[in-house]
Structure formats: structure tokens, C-alpha cells
Amino acid sequence: MIMATAMAETQKGLIDVRDMGVTFGANDNKIIAVDNVSLNVQPGEFVSLIGPSGCGKSTLLSIVAGFVKPTSGDAKLDGNAITKPGSDRGVVFQQYSLFPWLSVRKNVEFGLKMAGLEQSKRNTTARALLDLAELLSFENHYPDQLSGGMKQRIGIVRALATSPQVLLMDEPFGALDTQTRVVMQEILTNIWQQFKISVLFITHDIEESIFLSDRIYVMTARPGRIKAEIKVPLPRPRRAEMTDTPEFMNLVQELKGLIREESLAAMAPEIKDRGLSGFGMKVGPKGVGDIF
Amino acid sequence: MGSMARAKVVALSMVDKHPEPQPLLAVKLSPAENPTAEAGADAAAPINSSALPAPEPEVVPTVSLTKVFRNLLAQITRERITTAALACVSIGALFLFWYIGTKYRVEFYIRFKNVPTPYEVFQQLTQVGLSNKYLVNIAISVRRILLGFFIAMAIGVPLGLAIGKYQRVRDLFMPVVEILRPIPAIAWVPMSIMLWPNNEASIVFITFIGAFFPILLNTIHGVHSLDGVLIRAAKCLGASEFRLFLNVILPGSLPHIFTGLAVGMGVAWVSLIAAEMISGQFGVGYFTWEAYSLVDYPAIVLGMITIGFLGLACSGIIRMVGSLLMPWLAFAPGGKR
Known part of the structure; x- marks a missing residue:
């Protein structure tokens, strides 16, 4: 912790979320999405947020990105309160979010164009980034000509083009097939090590969170709270073979236990009481009388 | 002289080997193909090409023509031949129906008694086709269409973008749009004659009304159907409100805007012809109605065919501009390729 504080003085990219609460609706329809969450991402750290679907992890990311305002508490980046979206936080979305009317290179240039950079400098930066993503030969293609994995790689380098202090990733590989996911995870760790920026990564995939992260926050079912914080002591650079080591397996088991409780809690109360074994037998209506 | 001949051979073989030679290549070779150039300089010229001035324009087309010809040949595929054949069948069937109906003066509820034959219409075309009138x-008619259509586009697209983007603008404008929209442009004819100082302005106004609502509503729809994640992505990349409009909302809505323009152009022609028939002086609609009043039946059909061709040309131009402005659509899911 002392080391981390020392780093924070030299390096930017500290995300600090304090006592965060988010409620949607009012009165009877009030839904508490996030309840009293505090978390942080140290400069240069890779942190994952994992939890059952609907636990508010994407809402949390939206707040850090500046799309949603919290009901209580605050989110800060390097000590400054986050109020609106900005190019100091790169965001990679779960859905493909490339502009279909721009070529691959123009997509990567977009943030630089918004910053008012001149064409030749935009071009140089974009081409260097595309080279890093090994997609330079596709610079003049349109996004619709590319595969899902390629689109997400471009999404990542586009977010990096404006040199943000942090990268916020909302289940970026959720729509990809398993093989592509594994490759993308390795590419992401490489890019992260080169850029040395903080990453807040949302996922519901346990292996993915362990493979990528320095630290993992586990969230509870709605209302979302932080249930546990787990450090991942695996050495860097991470390799695909590491997923077979006992250390990795143990972490998977530990996280699976934590997540399973919450996934059950997120389902209907009856299932929660009886466990999954009771599913299907007594849940449905018994007869016509139950329906009318 | 010998060196020049060799240069020529090289030039020709280059053209044969590469159906699409680089423009630079054509520049390099051009002096060698030009017999008027000095023979001594010729052999060296293709090599020291870096300092070469622009080529004589009459030489380059020789290469380009080969290219154009090859491209044309490559485009003649079985697919295209079938499409063209079916188009001929479709139009041929229409003419055949017309021809047989008028030749035998068919009368089975619909009456071909007074309908002119294709030949009579063709004769009419050769008589009046090049006449000043x-x-x-x-x-x-074209001027009225262009005026009405472009004014509708100039107002409809920006207003549609604003209504689509801002709830308050929507609240302000949509009630009046919803009331005026169901009124067909033709119903505006009497009001338009009262409103505008001259006949010309009132006809342009009716054309404008016809084109305006399809353009406006499709633009609004285009903004609404824009994927929200693109707007969020643009905001995180630092786009200001104005930049968001110019670089995301406008290009993102462009496919729907062009749908609106195509529909608007169609409705504009309908409205224009009706307006010309009712209140007009001049115009293709007036020409057609006047022919009916003067019992000049072949001219009626000529007028109709003229309207058909003008409408076809206008929507064709819109489609062409659309595909030039939106090259990415060719790769979109469900696109051509």
C-alpha cells in the first residue's frame, strides 16, 4: 500500500470510488442498483470487477466513464471529481462501437480529431497504434468488413489514441467466441504492459478476470455491494499455459464459490431456498386454479 | 530511332501485361509513344522519369481506353445479362400489352377505343420532341422540382436532426408537424394560391410541402435509430456537442436521410404534376392536361412517359449521390457485397 501511494505521486491514473450509491426510479419503483461501494484502481494497475448479471457492475463503470451520475458518494480520477465523459478515460464497450461510416484508420483518429490535432499527426499516431494491434494492413477497410475480434482490437487502440490515464472496459470480449477471447486476453495484457495505464475491467468470466488482473473485486447480487477483494499473485507476463497451474485453479475455485452464492441470490427466492435441485418441480403453476 | 522502337515495344507489352497500369507508368511511357518527340531523348526519358513534366493529354487515353474496354468486358457477367434480359422482358411486356390493346381496340370494361397506339405516340415525340414548347x-417542371426539393432538404434535414436529438425541440415542433403532415400537398393548392404572390411561387410551395414531410420524418427516424453506444463512444473520445452533430449524428443518420430524400423526391413529383394540372401555366403536368383539353390523345401519353422518365432520372441521381456519399453501406450487414 505504501508502494502504491508512492507510485501515485509519480504516475497518473488513480481511480477512487467512495461510498457510491445509485438508485433508479422513485418511491415504489425505486431500485437500488449500487449500494455503498468503495473501490480504487492504483496507477498502472489492472483491476477486474466481477459479479452476477444485473449486479450494477456496468452502472459503476458508467459512473467512472461519466455517463451516469451517482445518487450518493463520489468518483474521482487523480483527485478530480468525475462529472462528464472525457478523453482522459478511454472506454471499450461490449457492443462493437466503431463508427461504421469511417475507415479503420479514421476510427482510430477520431479522438485525436476531436482534440484538434492536425491530419498528418493523427495519421502517424493512428498508424502506429494499428501496427501495434497488427491491423495496419486493414487501415482503409470499413468496420463491417472485419471480424468481431478485429473490431474489438481497433476499439481498444481507438480508446488508447488520446493517451488516456485509464482504460475502462465493459465486458469487451463478451460477444466473442472462446478461442478469439483467449487470444484477445493475451493481446490486451501485452498492450496494457506497453502502455502502463490503469484498467478497470468488467466481466462475468472468472478465468478471464484472474488471467488479466492484479486485483479482483467480487460484487454481490442487487443491490450491488463489494463482497470480496482478491489479489492475484500470479507472475507477469501472463501466458495462456498458466491457466493449468494449481495456483490458477485454486483462485478459480475460490471465485466460483463466491459467485455461485450471488448468482443464486440473484434468482427467484424459491430457487434460492431449495437450491437448483428444486428447479422445475414446484416452480410452475399446479393447475388451472393457480392461473386464474 | 531503333531505341525509340524498342521503347514502344516495352510500352505495349506493359499495357498488355497489366490491365490496370499505374498512372505513373503511363506518365513514364508517354514520350516513347509520341512519334513527334526527339528520338535521342526518348530512350533516356522513361528511366529519368522523376523530373518528368505532366504527360501530353492525348497519349494517356490510349492506355485508359484499353483499361475501360477490359473493365466493360469484365462487367458482362451471366448475372448482369440475366438482369438486363429480364428488364427488357418487363418493359417489352408493357409495350406489347399497350400495342395489342390499341391495335385490336380491346374493350372489356377498360376501353382502348381512344388510347393512341405506340406508333402515334412515337410520331408525336418526333413532331414535338424537339419543339421549344x-x-x-x-x-x-425541373426548375420547380429542384427549388421545392432543395428548400425542403435545406429545412427538413437540419430540423429533423434537431428534433431527433433534443427533446425540447421535439416537444415544440412535433405537434404542428403531426397536424400538418396528414394534409396532402394537393389539398394545399387553393391555400397556396391565396398565400403566394404568384403562380410560380405557389407551385414551388406545393412541391416543397410534398417533399418536406418524408425528408423530415426520415431524418428524425435516422437520429433515433442511431446506436446509442456510438454517441457514448464519441463523447468519451472528447467530442463536443457541435462535433457530435457533425461527425456522428449526421453521418449516422445519412442512410435514413437518403431514404427520406428518395421518398420526398417521389412525392414532390406527384405534388408538382397535380399542382400544374390544377393551377399551372407551363410544366409537364400542364402539358399533359392541356393535351386532354385539346383532345390531343398522343400528347397525353407522351406527357405521361416524360413524367415517368424525369422521375426515374431524379431518383436515380439521388441513389447515385447516396452510394457515392455512403461507400461503407456496401459492406453493411445485408449490403450488396
Whole structure:
């Protein structure tokens, strides 16, 4: 912790979320999405947020990105309160979010164009980034000509083009097939090590969170709270073979236990009481009388 | 002289080997193909090409023509031949129906008694086709369409973008749009004559009304159907409100805007012809109605065919501009390729 504080003085990219609460609706329809969450991402750290679907992890990311305002508490980046979206936080979305009317290179240039950079400098930066993503030969293609994995790689380098202090990733590989996911995870760790920026990564995939992260926050079912914080002591650079080591397996088991409780809690109360074994037998209506 | 001949051979073989030679190549070779150039300089010229001035324009087309010809040949595929054949069958069937109906003066509920034959219409075309009266009528109709359509586009697209983006603008404008929209442009004819100082302005206004609502509503729909994640992505990349409009909302809505323009152009023609028939002086609609009043039946059909061709040309131009402005659509899911 002392080391981390020392780093924070030299390096930017500290995300600090304090006592965060988010409620949607009012009165009877009030839904508490996030309840009293505090978390942080140290400069240069890779942190994952994992939890059952609907636990508010994407809402949390939206707040850090500046799309949603919290009901209580605050989110800060390097000590400054986050109020609106900005190019100091790169965001990679779960859905493909490339502009279909721009070529691959123009997509990567977009943030630089918004910053008012001149064409030749935009071009140089974009081409260097595309080279890093090994997609330079596709610079003049349109996004619709590319595969899902390629689109997400471009999404990542586009977010990096404006040199943000942090990268916020909302289940970026959720729509990809398993093989592509594994490759993308390795590419992401490489890019992260080169850029040395903080990453807040949302996922519901346990292996993915362990493979990528320095630290993992586990969230509870709605209302979302932080249930546990787990450090991942695996050495860097991470390799695909590491997923077979006992250390990795143990972490998977530990996280699976934590997540399973919450996934059950997120389902209907009856299932929660009886466990999954009771599913299907007594849940449905018994007869016509139950329906009318 | 010998060196020049060799240079020529090289030039020709280059053209044969590469159906699409680089423009630079054509520049390099051009002096060698030009017999008027000095022979001594010729052999060296293709090599020291870096300091070469622009080529003589009459030489380059020789290469380009080969290219164009090859491209044309490559485009003649079985697929395209079938499409063209079916188009001929479709139009041929229409003419055959017309021809048989008028030749035998068919009468089975619909009556071909007074309908002119295709030949009579063709004769009419050769008589009036190049006459000043006919061409002036076309020119006036086209001018009215262009004026009405472009004013509708200039107001409809920006207003549609604003209504689509801002809830308050929507709240302000949509009630009046919803009331005026169901009124067909033709119903505006009497009001338009009262409102505008002259006949010309009132006809342009009716054309504008016809084109305006399809353009406006499709633009609004285009903004609404824009994927929200693109707007969020643009905001995180630092786009200001104005930049968001110019670089995301406008290009993102462009496919729907062009749908609106195509529909608007169609409705504009309908409205224009009706307006010309009712209140007009000049114009293709007026030409057609006048022919009916004067019992000049072949001219009626000529007027109709003229309207058909003008409408086809206008929507064709819109489609062409659309595909030039939106090259990415060719790769979109469900696109052509």
C-alpha cells in the first residue's frame, strides 16, 4: 500500500470510488442498483470487477466513464471529481462501437480529431497504434468488413489514441467466441504492459478476470455491494499455459464459490431456498386454479 | 530511332501485361509513344522519369481506353445479362400489352377505343420532341422540382436532426408537424394560391410541402435509430456537442436521410404534376392536361412517359449521390457485397 501511494505521486491514473450509491426510479419503483461501494484502481494497475448479471457492475463503470451520475458518494480520477465523459478515460464497450461510416484508420483518429490535432499527426499516431494491434494492413477497410475480434482490437487502440490515464472496459470480449477471447486476453495484457495505464475491467468470466488482473473485486447480487477483494499473485507476463497451474485453479475455485452464492441470490427466492435441485418441480403453476 | 522502337515495344507489352497500369507508368511511357518527340531523348526519358513534366493529354487515353474496354468486358457477367434480359422482358411486356390493346381496340370494361397506339405516340415525340414548347415545359417542371426539393432538404434535414436529438425541440415542433403532415400537398393548392404572390411561387410551395414531410420524418427516424453506444463512444473520445452533430449524428443518420430524400423526391413529383394540372401555366403536368383539353390523345401519353422518365432520372441521381456519399453501406450487414 505504501508502494502504491508512492507510485501515485509519480504516475497518473488513480481511480477512487467512495461510498457510491445509485438508485433508479422513485418511491415504489425505486431500485437500488449500487449500494455503498468503495473501490480504487492504483496507477498502472489492472483491476477486474466481477459479479452476477444485473449486479450494477456496468452502472459503476458508467459512473467512472461519466455517463451516469451517482445518487450518493463520489468518483474521482487523480483527485478530480468525475462529472462528464472525457478523453482522459478511454472506454471499450461490449457492443462493437466503431463508427461504421469511417475507415479503420479514421476510427482510430477520431479522438485525436476531436482534440484538434492536425491530419498528418493523427495519421502517424493512428498508424502506429494499428501496427501495434497488427491491423495496419486493414487501415482503409470499413468496420463491417472485419471480424468481431478485429473490431474489438481497433476499439481498444481507438480508446488508447488520446493517451488516456485509464482504460475502462465493459465486458469487451463478451460477444466473442472462446478461442478469439483467449487470444484477445493475451493481446490486451501485452498492450496494457506497453502502455502502463490503469484498467478497470468488467466481466462475468472468472478465468478471464484472474488471467488479466492484479486485483479482483467480487460484487454481490442487487443491490450491488463489494463482497470480496482478491489479489492475484500470479507472475507477469501472463501466458495462456498458466491457466493449468494449481495456483490458477485454486483462485478459480475460490471465485466460483463466491459467485455461485450471488448468482443464486440473484434468482427467484424459491430457487434460492431449495437450491437448483428444486428447479422445475414446484416452480410452475399446479393447475388451472393457480392461473386464474 | 531503333531505341525509340524498342521503347514502344516495352510500352505495349506493359499495357498488355497489366490491365490496370499505374498512372505513373503511363506518365513514364508517354514520350516513347509520341512519334513527334526527339528520338535521342526518348530512350533516356522513361528511366529519368522523376523530373518528368505532366504527360501530353492525348497519349494517356490510349492506355485508359484499353483499361475501360477490359473493365466493360469484365462487367458482362451471366448475372448482369440475366438482369438486363429480364428488364427488357418487363418493359417489352408493357409495350406489347399497350400495342395489342390499341391495335385490336380491346374493350372489356377498360376501353382502348381512344388510347393512341405506340406508333402515334412515337410520331408525336418526333413532331414535338424537339419543339421549344415541349422542352420549355420540361425545363420549367425541373426548375420547380429542384427549388421545392432543395428548400425542403435545406429545412427538413437540419430540423429533423434537431428534433431527433433534443427533446425540447421535439416537444415544440412535433405537434404542428403531426397536424400538418396528414394534409396532402394537393389539398394545399387553393391555400397556396391565396398565400403566394404568384403562380410560380405557389407551385414551388406545393412541391416543397410534398417533399418536406418524408425528408423530415426520415431524418428524425435516422437520429433515433442511431446506436446509442456510438454517441457514448464519441463523447468519451472528447467530442463536443457541435462535433457530435457533425461527425456522428449526421453521418449516422445519412442512410435514413437518403431514404427520406428518395421518398420526398417521389412525392414532390406527384405534388408538382397535380399542382400544374390544377393551377399551372407551363410544366409537364400542364402539358399533359392541356393535351386532354385539346383532345390531343398522343400528347397525353407522351406527357405521361416524360413524367415517368424525369422521375426515374431524379431518383436515380439521388441513389447515385447516396452510394457515392455512403461507400461503407456496401459492406453493411445485408449490403450488396
